[in-house]
Amino acid sequence: MKILVAIARTPDTTAPIDFVDDGKKYKEEGVQFIINPYDEFALAKAMDLKDERQDVEVTVISVDSNKADQLLRKALAIGADKAVRIDVEPEDAWQAAGEIVEWLKKSGEQFDLIFTGKETINYNGGLVGGYIASLLGYTYIPETYKLNITDDGKLDIVREIEGGRVFLKADMPAVITAVEYLAEPRLPSMRGIMQARTKPFSVEQPAGIEPLTTTVKHYLPPKRKECKLIDPENIEELVEILHKEIKVI
Amino acid sequence: MAVIVYTEHEDGKVKRSSYELTAYASELAKQFNAGPVVAVTFGNVADSELAALGKVGAEKVINFQGEGTDQVDPKLFFDNLKTLLDDTSPKFVVFGANNSGRALAPLVSAHLKYGLVPGVVELPREENGKLIFKKNAYSGKAFADYQVNTDGAVIMLMRNSFDYELGEGTAQVEVRQISGDRAYNIERVEKATGKVPLTEADVVVSGGRGMKGPENWHLLEELAEELGAALACSKPVSDMGWRPHTEHVGQTGLTIRPTLYIAVGISGAIQHLAGVSGSRYIIAINKDPEAPIFKACDYGVVADLFEVVPKLTKAIREFKEKQAGG
Numbered sequence: 001m002k003i004l005v006a007i008a009r010t011p012d013t014t015a016p017i018d019f020v021d022d023g024k025k026y027k028e029e030g031v032q033f034i035i036n037p038y039d040e041f042a043l044a045k046a047m048d049l050k051d052e053r054q055d056v057e058v059t060v061i062s063v064d065s066n067k068a069d070q071l072l073r074k075a076l077a078i079g080a081d082k083a084v085r086i087d088v089e090p091e092d093a094w095q096a097a098g099e100i101v102e103w104l105k106k107s108g109e110q111f112d113l114i115f116t117g118k119e120t121i122n123y124n125g126g127l128v129g130g131y132i133a134s135l136l137g138y139t140y141i142p143e144t145y146k147l148n149i150t151d152d153g154k155l156d157i158v159r160e161i162e163g164g165r166v167f168l169k170a171d172m173p174a175v176i177t178a179v180e181y182l183a184e185p186r187l188p189s190m191r192g193i194m195q196a197r198t199k200p201f202s203v204e205q206p207a208g209i210e211p212l213t214t215t216v217k218h219y220l221p222p223k224r225k226e227c228k229l230i231d232p233e234n235i236e237e238l239v240e241i242l243h244k245e246i247k248v249i
Numbered sequence: 250m251a252v253i254v255y256t257e258h259e260d261g262k263v264k265r266s267s268y269e270l271t272a273y274a275s276e277l278a279k280q281f282n283a284g285p286v287v288a289v290t291f292g293n294v295a296d297s298e299l300a301a302l303g304k305v306g307a308e309k310v311i312n313f314q315g316e317g318t319d320q321v322d323p324k325l326f327f328d329n330l331k332t333l334l335d336d337t338s339p340k341f342v343v344f345g346a347n348n349s350g351r352a353l354a355p356l357v358s359a360h361l362k363y364g365l366v367p368g369v370v371e372l373p374r375e376e377n378g379k380l381i382f383k384k385n386a387y388s389g390k391a392f393a394d395y396q397v398n399t400d401g402a403v404i405m406l407m408r409n410s411f412d413y414e415l416g417e418g419t420a421q422v423e424v425r426q427i428s429g430d431r432a433y434n435i436e437r438v439e440k441a442t443g444k445v446p447l448t449e450a451d452v453v454v455s456g457g458r459g460m461k462g463p464e465n466w467h468l469l470e471e472l473a474e475e476l477g478a479a480l481a482c483s484k485p486v487s488d489m490g491w492r493p494h495t496e497h498v499g500q501t502g503l504t505i506r507p508t509l510y511i512a513v514g515i516s517g518a519i520q521h522l523a524g525v526s527g528s529r530y531i532i533a534i535n536k537d538p539e540a541p542i543f544k545a546c547d548y549g550v551v552a553d554l555f556e557v558v559p560k561l562t563k564a565i566r567e568f569k570e571k572q573a574g575g
Contacts, residue, residue: 011387013500013501013519013520014519014520017387017390017391019391037500037501038501092364093355093365094358094359094364094365118351119351119367121387121388121500121501122386122387122388123386124367124368124384124385124386124387124388124504125365125367125368126351126355126367127354127355127358127365127367129355130323130351130352130354130355130356130359131355131358131359133323133355133356134355134356134359134360135359139324139432139433140323140324140352140356140432141432141433142323142348142351142352143348143351143352145494155433157433160494160495161321161348162347162348162446162447162448162449162495162503163259163440163441163446163447163495164438164439164440164441164495165438165439165441165495166320166435166437166438166439167435167436167437167438167439168433168434168435168436169433169434169436170432170433170434171433179494180494180497180501180502181494210398211364211398212358212362212363212364212365212397212398212399213364213365213366213395213396213397213398214395214396214398215393215394215395215396216381216393216394216395216396217393217394218386218387218391218392218393218394219391219392219393220390220391220392221389221390221391221392221526224531224545224546224547225547227533227543227544227545227546227547227548227549228547228548228549229543229548229549229550229551230548230549230550232550232551232552232556232557232560235550235557235560235561235564236564236568238532238548238550238561238564239561239564239565239568241548242476242509242565243568245530246508246509246529246530248451248452248476248508248509249475249476249565249568249569249572
């Protein structure tokens, strides 16, 4: 069974958010980049499946400049078998997904499962999985919380939705996007880091897919006015605010 | 030409978020002269409920009914939407920034080859003939302006982003039978507990580690009950299994934008604030005056939550009784 995991590079969750180039670009200086947390859950799930079954081969892919190399190497150290980087920093999810699909066509590689995160924590799109599924005609299973493969080769899935969970069975090939807890993220071992050095890592030229959207600029949200403290001995003041100002009672 | 808006219902009622989406779609139609607003919905619901979407400008509601329409199935739903898209050539297709939107909007965008903007928080503006949408970015820590490079656009609108009023009007309702194959076989659905769905709620009461254990959650349930609020929690709380993951708000959980968010015993780490910073008002209750939440809220109470929460619940109850009585 072949699994592809698409990963994106995002600033660390605690990194300061600031912008340069008239707000067009994120200020990368001094910022630690990580594998997008949701993609980490996806990668970890692929690793779990690899441990459970004998026949699993995992490829990680990223559409990015060489800034993503260290993250792809980390994925190899965690246990992925191969890494592919398509050498362009994508402008939007359509471009990223399109480049991945073009690479699939060109290389002739076929995957039973394609994993990615439910969204990135910087673009907050959640579109790459849906785009890939749509372009390949694969079953699209967004926001997956649990996944098992049954003895007869079906996907046994729990999806998380607003207000509950959906239990379903689906066939492969499928594109699955991961929510938190799909699997426990892993750390690379020393042995893994050594092995990663000899694993296949290819850099591919982009096919030149045009984005459908362009980021014009970023800005920070307006600061809230200073917090007004309410005396706990006079909680009625807060009730007045709930009534008169916020109007929820 | 048309503006298509994807609407939803629960327990026989059209969701309030769907009214907001339809009102937004109507404003788009007006601003860009984009033709009639056609709402689409799946599953059994009374015609009269759907016709009421006319009050926010829907001209027509297409209701797909039949087996498999009560839970979103990306393939089945999209295959039926596709016919509608091809028949009406919409300039805009509007979804909510929620599970259904995430399941369907990318498929629609790929089909129409329209740029998709997820997490939109405002009406677009036009610059040099291009549409520009303001969207949520960096998980609520920033905003971004996205330019759509195509003639039409697919939009996923964040909840509580667009103010609207109910007007007059009745939408024409057309029932269609769903047809086509499903992506998967749904075996069962487990509804989360809690009366008000978190993403639909106007008021959210949320607990953090300061609650000390799941056995104390009745304090928040009682407060939520008085306010008609939904319950939420911070990441440590869901990590420890005190509360289900479906209630986790924050960077790796849900992003919500209620009118009022009440954070109880939550210190306010940046990852948590990311998920709630779009709330119109934030009230924090925490005994540590140095907690970062007090830098991010509108009103704060520095006190022991085990004393002040029951007091607040009681004060609200008494206020409501007084209002009802007087």
